Amino acid sequence: MSENPELPATKKQIFLPLILLSCLAVGFVGGFGFKNFIPTYQRSESNGADSNATGSIDEIIRFIQARYVDKLSYEQLTDKTIHGILSQLDPHSTYISKAELQSVNEEMNGDFEGVGIEFLLMRDTINVVSTIYGGPSEKAGILAGDQIISVNDTLVAGKKLDNTDVTAHLRGKKGTKVKVGIKRPRKKDLMFFNIYRDEIPLNSVDAAFTLDDKTAYVKINRFSAKTYQEFMGAADSLFIKGKRENLILDLRQNPGGYLQEATNILSQLIPDRNKLLVYTKGRNFKKTEYETNGRSHFNLRKIAILIDEGSASASEIVAGAIQDWDKGVIIGRRSFGKGLVQEQYDLQNGGALRLTIAKYYTPSGRCIQKDFDHYNDEIATRFKDGELEGKVKNTPKDSTKYFTSKGRVVYASGGITPDIFIPVDTSALTETYFNLRQLASEFIIDEAKNNSNQYPKELKNYLADFGLQDRLFAKFEQFLSKKGDFKNMIAKTGVKRKIKNFTRARLARQLYGNNAFFMVQSQYDEAVTSAIRQFNSPKLIPIK
Numbered sequence: 420m421s422e423n424p425e426l427p428a429t430k431k432q433i434f435l436p437l438i439l440l441s442c443l444a445v446g447f448v449g450g451f452g453f454k455n456f457i458p459t460y461q462r463s464e465s466n467g468a469d470s471n472a473t474g475s476i477d478e479i480i481r482f483i484q485a486r487y488v489d490k491l492s493y494e495q496l497t498d499k500t501i502h503g504i505l506s507q508l509d510p511h512s513t514y515i516s517k518a519e520l521q522s523v524n525e526e527m528n529g530d531f532e533g534v535g536i537e538f539l540l541m542r543d544t545i546n547v548v549s550t551i552y553g554g555p556s557e558k559a560g561i562l563a564g565d566q567i568i569s570v571n572d573t574l575v576a577g578k579k580l581d582n583t584d585v586t587a588h589l590r591g592k593k594g595t596k597v598k599v600g601i602k603r604p605r606k607k608d609l610m611f612f613n614i615y616r617d618e619i620p621l622n623s624v625d626a627a628f629t630l631d632d633k634t635a636y637v638k639i640n641r642f643s644a645k646t647y648q649e650f651m652g653a654a655d656s657l658f659i660k661g662k663r664e665n666l667i668l669d670l671r672q673n674p675g676g677y678l679q680e681a682t683n684i685l686s687q688l689i690p691d692r693n694k695l696l697v698y699t700k701g702r703n704f705k706k707t708e709y710e711t712n713g714r715s716h717f718n719l720r721k722i723a724i725l726i727d728e729g730s731a732s733a734s735e736i737v738a739g740a741i742q743d744w745d746k747g748v749i750i751g752r753r754s755f756g757k758g759l760v761q762e763q764y765d766l767q768n769g770g771a772l773r774l775t776i777a778k779y780y781t782p783s784g785r786c787i788q789k790d791f792d793h794y795n796d797e798i799a800t801r802f803k804d805g806e807l808e809g810k811v812k813n814t815p816k817d818s819t820k821y822f823t824s825k826g827r828v829v830y831a832s833g834g835i836t837p838d839i840f841i842p843v844d845t846s847a848l849t850e851t852y853f854n855l856r857q858l859a860s861e862f863i864i865d866e867a868k869n870n871s872n873q874y875p876k877e878l879k880n881y882l883a884d885f886g887l888q889d890r891l892f893a894k895f896e897q898f899l900s901k902k903g904d905f906k907n908m909i910a911k912t913g914v915k916r917k918i919k920n921f922t923r924a925r926l927a928r929q930l931y932g933n934n935a936f937f938m939v940q941s942q943y944d945e946a947v948t949s950a951i952r953q954f955n956s957p958k959l960i961p962i963k
Contacts, residue, residue: 476500494768501772509775510794511759517769525621527676528644533590534597535619536561541861543577544568545585548864548929551619559614561601563929564868568609569600576602591616604868620645623676626937627653629663634951638669638937642676642733647683654687654717664720667950668737671725671751675732678760678779682709685740688722688747690715694782696740699760701777722747723950726837728798728807731755738835739781745825748953749837750946753806753813755798756789756834783821789833790816797833802843809842839953841946844917851912855905859922862898866891867929878931882938888923895922 480496501514515523525531535554539546545567550557568576570588580588589597593616601610623646625638635657639646657663666688675681678697685696692713700706724738724747735754741747760777780786789797805811815830823829830836846852875881895918899905909915920943928936941947 497768509759509791511757511761511773512775513773515763515771515773520769520771523771527641530618530620530645531590532593532616533586533619534599534614534616536589538567538585539860539864540580540582540585541864543579545575545580546864549933554619555614555617559612561599561612561614562603564604564864566602567599568602569598571598572600593617622649624649624653626934627657628934628938629657630667630941630947630951633663634665634667634954635663636667636669636937636941636947639673641673642678642680644677644680646676646680650684651687651716658717658719664718665722665954666719667723667725667947669725669946670730670734670737671727671946672729673731673734674729674755675734675757678709678733678736681733681736685737686711686713687715687717688719688737688741689744690719694744697736697779697781699777699779701760704760704777721954723953724749725946725950726751726754726835727843728752728755728801728834730835731757732759735787735835736779736781739783739785739787742829742835742838743782743785743821743823745823745827748839748950749835750839750949750953751837751841752843753801753832753836754787754834756787756832758786758788781821783823783829785821785829785831787831787834807843808845809840839949841949844945846912846914846917849912849914851905851908852914852917855899855909855914855918856921858899858902858905859895859918859925862895863922863925863929865898866894866926871930874926874930878927878935878938881927881931881935882942888919891922891926892919 480493480500483496484491484493498514498516505512505514534556535551536556537548537551539548547556547561547563547565547567549563550561566576568574573588575585575588591597595616597614597616599612599614601612603610621643623639623641623643625640627635627637629635635654637650637653637657639650668688678699682696689696689711690713691711694711696709696711698706698708722741724741726734726738726749730738730751731754735757738749738754742749758778758780759775760779761773762776764772764774766772778786778788793800801807806813813832813836815832815836817831819831820828821830874887875884881887892915896906909918920940924936924939927939
């Protein structure tokens with residue numbers, strides 16, 4: 420899924436670098452996936468620490484608790500102490516509170532327990548964007564376009580709820596029942612459904628489909644505990660009987676995750692046995708090498724990896740290995756630049772410590788970790804300096820030369836530098852575009868609910884009808900005329916083409932499912948077009 424179930428549709432990641440500028444450093448999960456693959460350090464009474472130092476810290480906390488001008492609990496002071504200590508380390512060593520840990524684990528384990536819907540809060544009403552196939556809501560008969568009016572006989576419509584409130588109402592333990600009152604289009608009376616909560620998958624493979632007779636496209640949004648399984652399921656159908664031989668693997672805006680999920684996928688992309696994919700080492704962490712297993716199921720001839728400034732950690736491991744072994748072409752913009760490995764330790768208070776224990780290196784020996792100076796602002800600086808638009812080239816601070824298998828020179832560069840650069844689409848970085856995207860989601864829900872019979876029944880006919888885009892946008896403009904003076908704003912900011920494409924893709928998703936959104940988007944995607952052009956070129960890798 421491109422949008423998390425029981426989260427608002429507006430949180431979807433679809434190539435929006437500007438969002439990254441403000442939030443990238445806050446929520447990175449990339450690279451901590453060693454807890455399932457290396458021994459976890461055992462907790463002991465002293466763990467080698469200075470007991471006097473530990474006693475002093477506890478003494479200070481107790482004294483502050485007793486004498487400080489404002490009341491602070493021991494837990495509050497402990498949290499502040501932990502955060503203070505970790506702030507002196509690196510940006511990826513973090514403390515996860517007990518309250519936060521459940522959602523973090525759900526994100527990385529690839530499932531949670533709930534009713535299995537994706538919703539959008541619109542006009543103070545919960546609108547069902549979609550139900551998860553095979554999930555509790557679908558089984559109960561909930562449909563896209565339904566509006567949730569009540570939950571367990573409590574009115575929720577018109578109550579100015581936020582997304583957290585909705586999630587609290589709908590999520591719960593597997594097997595528990597939630598009764599929802601539904602207002603369905605063209606139905607006069609309220610409908611009531613009993614939904615029995617169940618385990619809901621959080622898919623990490625957003626989309627998988629064929630672009631032509633030879634080429635398949637797969638988009639991965641993160642490397643969770645089930646990503647390899649999802650990838651293989653998608654690839655089995657895409658590459659059945661060897662009919663297709665080219666793969667576009669889209670890792671844009673993918674912050675990383677479990678390292679071994681990434682190396683398992685790399686073993687399918689690089690068929691040779693015992694090829695080094697990545698190695699890790701740290702002060703108290705011996706060098707560990709990860710190699711291909713030689714058990715590739717697919718006969719891939721040409722590969723393109725799509726990356727951008729939001730591709731981090733495990734995504735960079737995949738791109739780095741493909742680039743170093745000259746197994747494909749890397750297309751997009753310089754990746755985030757995270758070359759650190761975290762291990763997660765469960766704590767007695769129910770929280771967890773995520774600690775950096777090692778660095779990872781690509782097969783050529785590159786550690787692509789960027790400098791910690793101005794770490795949170797580094798991507799904003801790339802935009803300000805013109806790197807994201809291609810006005811200036813990325814100049815590596817470390818001039819050490821590394822060599823690919825064919826002798827091409829590559830650099831650490833604070834990230835993976837692509838073979839083919841695709842500039843950021845600045846029309847997507849305007850406030851007008853963000854506002855229009857929000858309004859488009861509202862418009863599309865109403866359009867799909869009331870006028871679905873005006874659109875082709877089959878997706879292939881929808882994809883082939885490019886005139887539909889103009890007709891749909893004309894309707895959207897009528898909708899916008901009631902919201903403000905957007906017509907002049909669209910003309911001034913030059914976002915018309917971008918928002919027309921998005922609106923057509925968003926409606927496709929509502930009518931035909933998640934794959935349809937990306938299939939429409941791919942028709943306008945410069946990186947995808949560049950990949951296909953490379954596949955048709957005599958030389959896949961541009962020799963520099």
